Amino acid sequence: MANVKSNLKVLVVGGTGYIGRRIMKESLAQGYPTYVLQRPAVEIGLDIEKLEMLLSLRSKGLILWRVRFPISKALSTPVKKVDVVICTISGVHFRSHNLMLQLKLVEAIKQAGNVKRFFPSEFGLDPSRMGHALEPGRVSFDEKMKIRKA
DSSP states (O other), rough: OOOOOOOOOOOOOOOSHHHHHHHHHHHHHOOOOEEEEOOOOOHHHHOHHHHHHHHHHHHTOOOOEOTTTTTTGGGGGHHHHOSSEEOOOSSSSSSSSSGGHHHHHHHHHHOOOOOOOEEEEEOOSGGOOOTHHHHTTHHHHHHHHHHHHH
């Protein structure tokens, strides 16, 4: 059993993706109570690999919260229970740009008032240094800056 370094509770958004699954596993291994948002099967289809992974991690203490996307009011419940929110969603899986869904997450964090640290989904280049980027990539950097400012 892992040592609990603190009583911080962690919420991972995008936990079944490439980066999110690794963050969830490490958070649990470090002994942190870890929550993950899970979209209903109607929205994601039946992905046996993801389901098996979630069930395996649930047996190790992972707490699942079902939330419909775009992120609904139900998001406030898990956010109120955690100290750290780590968002690992990518910008390519939904018709509407996924990264901007994080603004709803920021709104829930501000309303809850208890989150000590938020790590937005900004993997890759620093958007504040990409003012010279060309289209179509420019859109992603602009959206990441909106999230950072929020």
